[in-house]
Amino acid sequence: MKGREERLKLIRQIIRSSRVRSQEELLERLAAYGHRITQATLSRDLKLLKVGKVAEGENGYYYILPGENETEGEVGNNFVQDFIRGFRSLEFSGNLAVIRTLPGHANSVAFALDTFQIPSLLGTVAGDDTIIAVLKEGTSREAFLETLSRYIPSFRGA
Template sequence: MTAGSPAGHRVEGTRLGKRQRQHLVAKLIEQHRVRSQAQLVELLAAEGVVATQATVSRDLDELGAIKVRVPGGETAYAIPALPKEQRAPDDHLRRVFGDWVVEVASSGNLVVLRTPPGSAHVVGSALDRAGLPEVIGTVAGDDTLIVVAAEGIEGAALAGMLADLAGL
């Protein structure tokens, strides 16, 4: 374990896969005022993750990170798609559901969405970004997505709403 690591679960010198590293980069940008790529390399190192500035530069580009002016006049990285308050437009969700959801079923407070192979993550991402109050989370596999309904919402009711979005 890396002493003093905020996450407390990284092994010193770990090389993460691209997706795991980019997830951590996005999380660090959300938690810290990251002003430079060098600072981001240091923050990753504090988590026990080895990354070069060139790797961080590619990650920032692929994540769509931009520099924004923050209070005090400085600039810092931000990822427009990540802020919790940003919602995907309803028409985007309807389009994704119409294109990719082929079956909807429910049980208790869960909804199961079926998609063509390799597409569940696309639907899950759109649903997560939509910020629907009826949904507390999603778990995507290859062609199946589990949607967890919020407290007080029946899975069947949520399934009906999601089926309508998909045009089913």
């Protein structure tokens, strides 16, 4: 059995060198190199590597590593567009933010938030159309909204 670090390196190499559009496609490519893993293991690896999906017009989506395959400005702009495209609403409860998205957009909106590396945001958990964002203790709603509007100038809040 091949090691995890070797597999992660191979996943990065495959994603950098081609437009992979599905986990099934990536599983097949890994198997061709002798890495036979389950979809659940691949899903955990993609999360660990912070792999996201970028829209490619009518061709669907393809995987991208954070900060790679495009210039940094283009990557940032793509993530802003992903956020804007999927965002519906934002509500707070304590240090939790509940973000509603269009169906199927929660992962790309959460990935965009994580990619921005907002200092007051500890992390996100995404479902299909809902994201839970955990804010650092002591972060006010107003401060988070102000910071978010710096990353996404067209953002108007809840």
